[in-house]
């Protein structure tokens with residue numbers, strides 16, 4: 001029986017109390033009335049539902065076909081590389097989305113509109129003996145029968161087709177991660193070479209103005225690209241994504257310089273690749289006080305005073321340093337290309 005004071009604002013702590021014997025006196029309310037669906041009443045609506053499910057499965061297959069078109073076809077179009085990459089990525093995402101969404105929505109729609117909609121209840125019991133197992137088997141058979149998997153052959157076969165082809169794109173995604181492949185080696189080689197070479201001037205990004213050593217004050221930081229990059233007609237984005245550099249000046253006595261790198265800085269001015277060695281985001285934040293460079297993506301932190309060694313975060317490798325010097329007119333120029341591949345270090349660097 002409920003406490004008379006329950007819900008009384010003068011006794012806010014009061015709770016209902018029920019005597020043990022009272023629970024048996026509650027009536028089982030049973031199931032609420034279950035309205036039939038349109039597809040249960042109208043054969044035309046049922047046919048329409050079938051067609052809708054079929055279309056969704058076909059959309060999934062089209063998504064998979066579109067994936068292969070984007071993967072193999074877009075690469076061979078004559079579009080400019082930057083636009084091509086953006087288009088290819090957009091199509092790959094769209095195609096994978098369609099392939100998965102088509103199957104998912106098709107199955108949901110099938111279950112909601114076409115599979116039997118009656119409700120049933122069954123008391124739980126122990127499934128330990130043979131009789132119960134046989135009963136369970138019978139229930140499973142009924143479910144398969146009622147699901148229409150046997151009867152609606154066209155839908156079933158389209159579903160099987162969509163499910164069979166949908167994982168194929170994953171094979172190509174994972175294949176590209178195989179570092180033992182020739183293509184992956186070629187990728188590493190591409191990261192090994194950038195536009196930097198002896199005598200190439202360091203210019204500001206994006207203005208292209210050359211930088212004099214005397215312009216670089218203590219504590220300042222410049223976003224830098226190689227001279228000539230802005231004038232490239234083809235592959236500009238690709239080259240830029242490898243060659244971007246951060247240029248900073250520190251008090252020279254703060255720099256820890258390893259043997260062989262003594263001449264790579266100009267009176268405390270140092271240049272490092274801006275591409276994070278974790279997964280390639282641009283390292284964009286320079287903390288003047290601590291001389292740390294921060295990658296905004298996963299917070300890898302590089303210490304400028306220790307040749308951009310990783311002091312925090314998931315990056316597995318120091319930022320590559322660009323050896324620099326001054327030309328006869330006082331402008332900063334590269335001494336050579338980077339001495340190691342730039343970018344994510346999960347590519348084999350050996």
Ligand code: FES
Pocket residue numbers: 276277278279280281295296297298299300313314315
């Ligand atoms: S990409 Fe820089 S920390 Fe992940």
